[in-house]
Amino acid sequence: MFDTLKIVFSDIRYSLLAILIFTIMLVGLLLLSEFIFIEPFVAGHIPQGTELGFILIVILSSMSALVLPMNFYRIKILKNSKKKIGGSVFGSFIGAAAGACSCGPIGFAIISTFGSIGATSLGFLTSYELPIRFFAIILLAITYYTTIKSLRIECKINS
Amino acid sequence: MNKKVILSGIIIAIIVVGSIVAFSSNNPNMEGGRTHGTVSTEMGSPILGDPEAPITIVEFGDYQCHACYNWFHTHKPAVYDNYIATGKANLVFVDLAFLGRDSPIASQASYCAEDQGMYWQYHDLLYNSQEPQIDNGWANSERLKAFAFSLDLDTEKFDSCLDSGKYSKRVQYNISEAKKHGAKATPTFIIIGPNNQQEQFQGGQPYSTFKQIMDNMI
Numbered sequence: 001m002f003d004t005l006k007i008v009f010s011d012i013r014y015s016l017l018a019i020l021i022f023t024i025m026l027v028g029l030l031l032l033s034e035f036i037f038i039e040p041f042v043a044g045h046i047p048q049g050t051e052l053g054f055i056l057i058v059i060l061s062s063m064s065a066l067v068l069p070m071n072f073y074r075i076k077i078l079k080n081s082k083k084k085i086g087g088s089v090f091g092s093f094i095g096a097a098a099g100a101c102s103c104g105p106i107g108f109a110i111i112s113t114f115g116s117i118g119a120t121s122l123g124f125l126t127s128y129e130l131p132i133r134f135f136a137i138i139l140l141a142i143t144y145y146t147t148i149k150s151l152r153i154e155c156k157i158n159s
Numbered sequence: 160m161n162k163k164v165i166l167s168g169i170i171i172a173i174i175v176v177g178s179i180v181a182f183s184s185n186n187p188n189m190e191g192g193r194t195h196g197t198v199s200t201e202m203g204s205p206i207l208g209d210p211e212a213p214i215t216i217v218e219f220g221d222y223q224c225h226a227c228y229n230w231f232h233t234h235k236p237a238v239y240d241n242y243i244a245t246g247k248a249n250l251v252f253v254d255l256a257f258l259g260r261d262s263p264i265a266s267q268a269s270y271c272a273e274d275q276g277m278y279w280q281y282h283d284l285l286y287n288s289q290e291p292q293i294d295n296g297w298a299n300s301e302r303l304k305a306f307a308f309s310l311d312l313d314t315e316k317f318d319s320c321l322d323s324g325k326y327s328k329r330v331q332y333n334i335s336e337a338k339k340h341g342a343k344a345t346p347t348f349i350i351i352g353p354n355n356q357q358e359q360f361q362g363g364q365p366y367s368t369f370k371q372i373m374d375n376m377i
Contacts, residue, residue, distance in 0.1 A: 045365040047229040103224040127292040
């Protein structure tokens with residue numbers, strides 16, 4: 001497993017991509033979930049009872065940063081199918097969507113635009129924020145496992 | 160001739176008075192005149208703290224909003240202890256009830272409680288009773304009436320107030336006031352200083368943010 005990771009991330013471009021994905025997802029999700037603020041001052045806090053949500057965001061960002069570059073590697077270097085990247089992008093996307101708290105400006109815009117349908121879907125995303133993030137992490141873990149497995153096989157065949 | 164003049168005068172007076180009454184009942188803006196900075200807070204909550212305090216915190220919030228819940232429980236106590244209880248600041252809650260169908264009803268219920276002098280007790284009870292799922296029934300009409308009962312309010316009076324939609328327009332006015340000030344999330348705060356300087360920001364931000372802004376204003 002570590003050999004496969006080494007193969008991918010020994011290329012500096014994929015390491016940089018992983019750092020970029022991790023930073024964007026972490027900062028973005030922490031901002032959306034109001035763990036950090038940039039206006040009027042930079043401030044951060046973890047309100048009581050939201051610790052699990054914070055930990056899940058860190059795990060989700062880390063998993064996305066790991067899985068997405070591996071799949072890009074798979075496509076670019078091995079010129080292989082694009083099937084598996086779907087799972088990682090989908091996992092990252094739904095994990096991020098769960099963080100779009102309906103109290104925030106995104107929720108406000110969606111409810112203002114789509115009315116009761118928007119309110120219902122955002123109500124769902126907010127109410128089931130933690131289970132959705134868990135699901136996203138499981139999806140990314142499965143994608144990670146299958147990617148590692150296929151990279152190992154494909155590397156052996158190709159080498 | 161005199162009779163005609165008197166009669167015309169009476170008719171004109173009735174028309175003028177009638178127009179004023181009709182206009183003011185459609186436009187809540189005419190009912191009072193309380194403003195803080197650029198915000199019309201006349202339809203908002205009663206003032207929490209000293210009305211003469213040099214700083215006013217205006218909170219635009221929704222009773223079903225989790226970020227408002229978090230702020231209420233995590234940071235509001237420190238703001239209250241250090242600024243509101245000490246007379247340095249006061250707070251007005253203005254409804255931005257947009258999250259679900261029960262949000263505006265919960266806001267209306269808070270004003271029905273105000274009729275019996277229990278606005279802030281009811282407000283606090285709502286934030287202590289909030290459940291994670293929006294519109295799951297925790298703030299429906301029946302539960303709101305049960306909250307009033309638990310506060311020993313006159314339930315008959317409260318129920319009739321809530322059922323009649325007495326404060327529907329008041330809540331709508333508050334929502335439009337929030338939107339007028341560009342509030343796009345809950346909670347959004349506007350802090351108004353002694354020289355009418357205003358600082359607006361969104362999110363249930365930590366106590367340190369409030370302290371920094373208010374200390375700069377005093």
